[in-house]
Amino acid sequence: MADETKKIGKFFREVKAEMKKVIWPTKKDVVVYTEAVLVVMILFTVLIFVADTVFTYLLKLIIKG
Template sequence: MAADERRKAGKFFREIKAEMKKVTWPTRNDLLAYTEVVLVVVIAFTLLIFLADSAFSYLLKLIIKS
């Protein structure tokens, strides 16, 4: 690795470190609340997809039997 590439890599990682210090990290309570919202939405969509799949399967079985 050339000296110029090492210098660029070092600068890159220093800039990453500086940017990470600017990040506002969520509190534990915020993180738990966001996780709860994600789980509720995932469960709701799972149920919706299950119901739609069941309905389409039932309709397909009716069509095939005809």
């Protein structure tokens, strides 16, 4: 039991040491990354909408004819 407690304590000390090494993004970076993600999401949404519309139209032509 004591051995497990030492292992848990060591784990948390190591986690704390690793977290000090992390380089956190600035607020400006987070805003830029968020904007980039939103733009890409909008572009893909439009692309999927257009593809879906085209394929639906083509499928209706095939079924009708």
